[in-house]
Amino acid sequence: MNEPTLAEKSLMTDSFILGLSSGSACLVTCGMVMFPYIMAGRGGVMKIVLDLSVFLATRLVIYFVLATLAWYFGQAFLTSGIVRTFVTGSLYVMFAIILIWYSIGRKKNMKCPAAIVTKVEDKRLVPVLLGVVNSIGFCPALLLILTKGAAQGSLAQSWLAFLAFFTGSSLWFLPLPFAGKLKKKQVIETIGIFATGLAGAIFIIKGLILITGGILNG
């Protein structure tokens, strides 16, 4: 297998950071919905692992679809290099500011959009539906990764970005099977919120670099 290029590494890092920030933000909002359902205790850790796997697989499929759509719209609308640079840079800055606001400034008692899904009668569908709602639910990090996907030159790069995004966000769900044993949920949430804020700061800088670079290069 070929070693990833510097550009691919950078793409993966950015997307991974966004995924981390998205996962932490969603986990804080939706933790209270996800924990009780996934921890419902029908079948122990194995059942939790299975539900979690279905949930994550659904998210991965949705992200590949979104990657494809983002890339398609990017090809259709961001036609020239300069438009691509300015639009991407500006959207980075705008969404990153929203991301920081979302992570630090938002109300703690925000409602999780996935809550409604848990009321479905066929409980086998719940992990799938949770995966769908969790993937496309409003999250500034998702807007940022969509922008990134749209700015890529090839579909494979867009997929790579979303794959790294998925990996970063999924890390937060891995401790779920052991959530009952975690003593410091509050601490993990706090660290997650800070990670989200940091990701926002990183993308503001990235956006400014793109815009400044665009101005200097005409």
Added chain:
Amino acid sequence: MDNSSIAVSPKKTFGKALLYTLPMFLVTFMFITGGKPDFSDPARTVAILVTFFGMNLLYFLMHYSGKTDRYRAIIFVIFALTLSFTLIRNMILIRNSMSFSQADILECKIPFCHLVIPMMILPAALTKSIIFPGTILGGFADIASMVVLWLAATVVLGRGFCSWGCFYGGWDDGFSRLRKKPLVKKISDSWKWMPFAVLLLVALTAALTMIPTYCNWICPFKAVTEFEKVTNVESAVKAGVFISLFGGLVVALPVVTRKRTQCSFLCPMGAISTLSNRITPFTMKIDTNACTQCFKCVDSCPMFALTREGIKEGTVSMFCSKCGKCMDSCSRNAIHFGIRGVPAGTRKNFSRNLFLFVSFLFMAVFSSQPIVFTLNSLYNLIF
């Protein structure tokens, strides 16, 4: 109330303090001279003697006066300043500039610093490669000796490394002492978890990209050591980030809060050291019998390690860097260095003597060479 525990004072008589200093005299002499005293060069001889007597005088004063942080901070700040001087002088001698080029990276000529360690662990474990462009063994600031020294200091001192061994901690420690009273007093306690978020981001992204992302994008101390040559917008922004973080977290915020804000709110190494505090033999203990709950220690703590609730319960959080500032502020010697397993309020002086010897030794090992080098250079410059 157990009055016997209050009566124990860390102060010693002149003779006893001198006796405690003697072993340090011998060990520091070995370290500073490298075991082979060579006094042929007058400039170096002066530098060695000043460093040697200066260090031992401060160690003696720690025992004689019973104050820890007051004298620790002097060496710690001098260490940070002289280390930056040493690095910059070396950069200028080798490259004629504080900045390094891509060629320097490819030739692995970048001096190693311990802040890279959190980013090295995952790539080293997964791919058996070191993701820092430095020399593994031999040469100036090589990777192997730095990692071994850091590991030893961390296992023994825990987060005490941040106050006794860190190359850069002296910067914000020094700035946090400039004002007598803080301008900003209320800072949310939860900010102390920020270094863990930084650690999470930099460790994982470094594993993903095989690039030390903290050094590349965040480290505020790049502003006073070495940084990437500004050749394009990205490197200019990086330089801007380094300078802004240094100005904000290392200079401005410590001055207005009297806290070590860079160490408490950013440093990923601090997060690792914080976790290591759980396994080290030395801890801070609160003698609840002697404590009057005046909370002077809480106000004085520069690392957000003490809370009023904690003091009432007799507990110190894992964020403690064992700087000794709380001890200096306590007139009843209620908060003290302790040894794991030994009850609070007992063997206070023994624990303090043992901790001081070990931690000061680490500080002497880390700091003596930069101090000698700086004094030597200054002597040559003046005369």
